[in-house]
Amino acid sequence: MTSADVAREAGVSRATVSYVLNDVPHQKIPEATRQRVWDAAARLGYAPSAAARALRTGRSEIVLGLLPDWPIEHVLGRLIQQLTNTFAENGLTFVVHSSAHPARPLRDIWKAMTPAAVLALQDFDDREADAMRAAGIEVVMAMHGSIRGEPRPPLVSEQPIGALQARHLAAPHRRLGYAYPDLPGLDVLAQPRLDGVRKVCAELDLPEPDVRTVPLDAPGAAEVVKAWLAADPPVTGICAFNDNVALAVLAGLSHLGLRAPQDLAVIGVDDIPGASLAHPPLTTVVRDTDAIARGLARRVVDRLGGKEIPAEPLRDELLLRVRESA
Known part of the structure; x- marks a missing residue:
């Protein structure tokens, strides 16, 4: 299916379909027409091409999350879900790649996806970070460790x-x-x-x-x-x-x-x-993993928007839950 098929189904121009499905601002398209376009797209099973959108805007809407070879257990799973939700609220898709063997090499993954940003839970090779930036990935951040030996504290302090x-x-x-x-x-x-x-x-x-x-x-x-x-x-x-x-x-x-x-x-x-x-x-x-997820996503979004981000770690409120073992 293409946008031309949607245009024929809805009885509108292809430009109108593009304006509606891409939510282009400052277009005076009646609400009834917008709904007709969305209904036609739903009937035909049409979805805008992510690749085409990336070509038009100059970047994808993907944030690539890099996981070390760690067990994905309760807390890490919760953090991944909360990051997914928070990036979605900002119009971004969070995709996770684990380095656990026998995963494909990291370079193969980011070259295939061309993400807008990379958020790593652990540091990674300086040459890899340089290659990402040279390929146009706008934001390369690590929660723990450093990128190119930058004298920054970790984003999340342990x-x-x-x-x-x-x-x-x-x-x-x-x-x-x-x-x-x-x-x-x-x-x-x-x-x-x-x-x-x-x-x-x-x-x-x-x-x-x-x-x-x-x-x-x-x-x-x-x-x-x-x-x-x-x-x-x-x-x-x-x-x-x-x-x-x-x-x-x-x-x-x-x-x-x-x-x-x-x-x-x-x-x-x-x-x-x-x-x-x-x-x-x-x-x-x-x-508070929800606060951590929101703080990390905010810093990525701000960097994508060209804003400077603070050097200090995220605020991480800790609670001691006292039970009988201590």
């Missing part, structure tokens, strides 16, 4: 999460541990959260946190728990990278016949659905 965990545990617990994820790809998130814990420990004159990688199985986690309890002085409070790692610590405690918080207090991050169902229910840090 340090306050670890700091909030440590401050909650520091009063009753004089030695803290950090439960690190057993997945190297998550370092870009785990390291700054750990830095937040370390900063609070230094401020409060507490020992350096005892950092140990926790596998997501009960027997493996139990070995880590034993090491924490055998430390000198013993660790009595655990800041976990996220709720999944925190639940592994709880499973390790149970495997040893121990309990939180009596033997080891535990606090997670994300408030996944299973957090409140844990035994005991898990204390956790909650972040």
